Amino acid sequence: MAQGWLQIALFFAALLALVKPVGLYMARVFTDQRVFLTPLVGPVERLAYRALRVRPGEGQDWKAYARSLVVFSLFFWVALYVILRTQGIQPFNPQGFGSGPWDLSFNTTSSFVTNTNWQYYGGETTLTYFAQMAGLTVQNFVSAAVGIAVVVALIRGIVARSGRELGNFWQDLVRTLLYILVPASVLAALFLVSQGVIQNLDHTQVVQTLGGGHQFLAQGPVASQEAIKALGTNGGGFFNVNSAYPFENPSGLTNFVELLLILVIPAGLTYTYGRMVGSQRQGWAIFAAMSVLFVAGVVVVYLAEQHGSPAQHAAGLHTAAFDGSTGGNMVGKDQRFGIADSSLWTAVTTVTSCGAVNAAFESLTGIGGAVPFVNLGLGEVVFGGVGAGLYSMLLYVLLAVFIGGLMVGRTPEYLGKKIGAREIKLVSLGVLFTPLTVLLSAGIASAAPAAKKSIYAGINPSGFSETLYAYLSQANNNGSAWAGYTGFVQPHAPGNAGAYGLTFTDLLGGVVLVGARFVPILFVLAVAGALAGKRVSPAGLGTMRTDNPTFVFLLIGIVILVGALTFFPAILLGPVANGLTPGLF
C-alpha cells in the first residue's frame, strides 16, 4: 500500500503546485489583462465579438447576465437535441447509426447542456462521430464555460463597491473558451494521442484474434473529446465504460494527467478568487476546506477497496496484497490502475462534478461506495465542477459567515459587506434547492412502479443505491452512475435498431438535470446582484475573520451539516447497509 499512498501524495503535490500559476493566469483572463497568449488569440477574440454581435466591456446587471446565459443555453439545448435526432442524415457516420429514441435524447441533451454528462446510452454503440463532435464535444466546452462565467460574475458581485454590473456574459464566455479551455484542450488531446488514446474517423476495425476468433474494435475521434471531458469536469465517455476503456485511458500516466486536468481549474479558481478579492488568504482558506474533505474521501475509499468485498471473501478468495498482486477488491477495476489509482479516481471525479469513471462504481465495497454518495451529498462543493464548485462553495461561505455571526452576536459581514436578510434568503434557497430536488426525485423514483424497470440489482441495498445515486448524480450535475440503473434498452447493439427509452426515468432525470443546474445559477447570480455595489466597511476588532483555521473548520462543519446530514438516512439504506454486513443477498 505504501506505493499507492505515494502515488496519491504525488498527485496532491502536483495539484498544489499548479494552483497558483493556473489561478493567477485565470485571474488575468477574467480581469481583461494581457497574458502570454494575447498576441496569438487577441485577433481571434475581437473577431469573435464582431461575429457574435456583442460589445465587450458593456456591463450587465445580474438580470441581464442571467438572461444572456439562459437564452444561450436554451439555444444550445435545441441544437443538441436536433443533432441527436437527425443521426441518419449526418456525415462522419461510418457505422450507419440511426437516431436514438426521443426520451433518451431528451435526457442526454439535458445532461450535456448542464455540464453533467449523465449517460443512459453507450457512445460507441449509438452515436455518430458527427454527434460526438458537433454535439457532445461542443457542449463539453460551452457548458464548462457557462459554469466558469457564473463564478466570475459572483466574484465581481462580491468585489464591486459601486454599480450593479457583474461583467459581460459574452465576453466571459469568449475569453474562457479562447484563453483557457481551447488551448489547454489542444495540448491535452495531442498528449493523450501520443500515449495511445485513439483519434480517427474510421469504421470499426475487425481483427482476426490470436485465439482464432474475431474482435471488433470501435474507433472514433476520442482524444479531442477526452481532453475537454476532463478539463471541463464534464465526464461523458466516448465509450460506455468511460475512462476504464484503454482507448480513453491507456496507462497510469494518462490516468494521472486526466485526473490533474479534472482538478486543475476547480482548484486553481480558489487562487483566482483570492486574487480578485484582493486577499490571497481568502482563496487559500477555501482551498484548505476543500482539501480536507477531499483527502478524507480518498483515504476511506482506498482503505475500503484494499480490504476486499464480502462476496470475494465468501468465495474463498484471498484478498491480501502480495508480491506481484495488488490484492483488494479488483471486481470492476483494471489491472493497470489497480486499487490505488481506481480509488483516487473515484474520489476525484465525485468531489468534482466530473463523473468520469475508471472503475465500476456499483462494484465498490459498501464503505468505499459510500464516499461517492457523501461527496455528491455535499453538493459538489469540494472543488466541484468548473465554476460551479466555487460558486456553490461561496454560498456555503456566506452561510457560514451568517451562522458564525449569529454565534458571536454580531451583524454578519463578508469581506466588509454586510450580509442582510435578502442575501441570506437567496443563499438558503440556492443551497437547499439541489438537495430537495434529489430527495424528491429519488423518492418518486423509488415509489413509482414505472421506475422499477430501470433497476438492475433488484430490491436490496444495491438496488436502492442505484436509484438514489442516479438522482444524486443528475441533480448535482455529476454524471457518474451506479451503472446498473438504466433509462435505455438496446436489444441489438451496436446500433439503435429496436432500441427504446424508459420514458419515465428519462424524463424525470432530464427535468432534474435542467432544474438543478439553472435554478441554483439564478440564485447565485441574484446573490451577486444583491452584493454588487454594497458599501464596504473597514474591518474592526470585532469582525469575524474568514481567512483563518477557525473559519475553515466552521465552513467544513456547515458543509457537512447541510450536505451530508440531509442524505444520511438515505445513504444508510444503500451503501452503508452493504458495508455493515458480511451477508450476501
Add this chain to the structure above:
Amino acid sequence: MRRDLLSSLFAVVILTAALGLVYPLAITGISQVAFPGAADGSQVRLDGKVVGSRLIGQEFKGRTFFHSRPSATEYSGDATFFGNAGPNSAELRDAIRANLAAYLKLERPYDRRLTRDAVPVDAVTESASGVDPHISEANARIQAHRVAAVRGLPLGRVETLVANHTEGRSLGLFGEPGVNVLRLNVALEEEAPLR
C-alpha cells in the same frame, strides 16, 4: 432580449463549427501525421497480419496461451459495459467461486504447489473495461508453468518472456505493473509456434 437571441443564434452556428468540426478534425489531422500508430489504435501484428491492439485485451482459451482476466463482455471492443456486480451479491460470490475452481483445475497439474491462497485477485475477477489488456505478475508467474510445459519450452525462457512483456508503472511511479497478455502470447507464437 432581441440581441441575446441574435447572439445566441450566431454562437450556436459559430461554436458548433469551430469546436465541433474544426477542433476535432484538426486534432485528427495532426494526430494522423504525428502519431499514426497510436491514433489508429496501437495495432499488434504477427507475421505482418494485424491480430489486435496492444491496448485491448483478448479472450484466450485452451492450454497453449496465457489467459486474460474474466470479462463481463467477453472482450467486446465495440459494445462495452460494466459487470455491475455489487459487493454483497450472492451471484458474484458464485461466479468468483467458479472462476477460482476453474483456475486451480487448469493450473494445478503444472504447478503442484499452487494453493488457493496464492491465486491473485485479478485472475478470478472481472475488470472494469471488460477488455483489460493486463494480468498481474503473480498471475503470469502461475500460468508460466502450464505454458512452458505445453509448448515444450524451459520455464526460465517463458519467465523471461513474461518479464519482457511486463509493462511497469508509467515513469516508474503511476499505476500498477501488468503483463500484456496479447503481446506475450504473440511473442510465444513467434518463439515456439504451435501451428
